[in-house]
Amino acid sequence: MTLTFIQNIGGGFLIIMLLFSLIYFLLWVYCVIDVIRSNFKDQNMKLIWIVILLFAHIIGPLVYLVLGKNTKVGY
Known part of the structure; x- marks a missing residue:
């Protein structure tokens, strides 16, 4: 079933998804x-951000980039 699905996906879509996955991982x-x-x-914020990044895979990095800068020293 899965193999049939992968065979029906166009090559361009597969490359785009691989690039998106690589960029998101980075x-x-x-x-x-x-x-x-x-x-x-x-100092507890470091642990909280690590937990958010580990358990909220989809929105964790985006939330950190938006809100995390305000919780650091020097900003």
Whole structure:
């Protein structure tokens, strides 16, 4: 069943999905590294951001990029 589905997908769509997945994975890795290296106003925020990034895979990195900068020291 799955093999038939994959055979019916066009090559262009498959390449676009692979590129999107790679870009999203790199964004996720960037966010995790940024959380680990950063100093936060409250030290518990580091643990909270790691948990958010691990368990909210779809929106976690986007939420961190929007809201995470305000919780760091120096911003």
